[in-house]
Amino acid sequence: MTEPSVTLFSDGLLSKWGFNDGDTPEQWLDWCETQGIDHTVLDFPWAALVRQHLVPVIEQDVAVVDIETIHNPIRAETVNGTDVTEAWAGRAPAPALTPEHVEVPMTEVLRVALAAAGLTEPPRFTPPLPLT
Template sequence: MTGPHLTLFSADLLSKWGFNDGDTPDAWLDYCEAHHVDYNKVDYPLTALVRRHLVPVLDQAVTVCDIETSHNPIRVDTIDGRDVTHLWHGGRSTNAEALLTPEHVDVPLSDVLRLALAEAGLAEPPRYAPTLSS
């Protein structure tokens, strides 16, 4: 994929620490800054991104749950009807990575922005005035 994008890894659905431990990725922050989008006024839409872009392309039948936590807030709890919640605290491992295919999906950052705006009910991104550096 050309152009700025995020990569969502399937194995992150099986870890408490997945998706950058639930933190906003630097690629999103950099994209917002480059486009003068005030990311403090629009939330990074991690769970919506995963539900819209990653889950539908998985080769396995999964159930996904949202978790109120300071860590990864979206995880797979079953794969093909089997409970996999015991994997959540094991971190990323080769074994967990082999459970979900494809390994990852790339999402253009422009699509991330559109989704963030839709989630916030905004037609236009909140902007900040660029600062002039000397």
């Protein structure tokens, strides 16, 4: 059985709504629940995952920028030296990026999330107190 993973699509770098529009992926929430991990203590590390696992394998020369927003938090600023910021909201055509996607195993997502939070162990759910 293969380990569950998160898929990072390369074209997410070219859209305001990429990388699940910045929202935490359901498969991460489900995986954390099955592992007893309290995901509410960890921010989902979109930018770190993209920088560490997607950008290094993209065949084009891509410069990324972090965006302070409720939407996609990391986007391509240039591809092969050409400004692509107009593509973010569909105002210009987006170039094709290859490979189309990468898979990041959940254990690696957890490692990156823990590092970003400055933790060495995953936070665990605290059992509820019994009703009296």
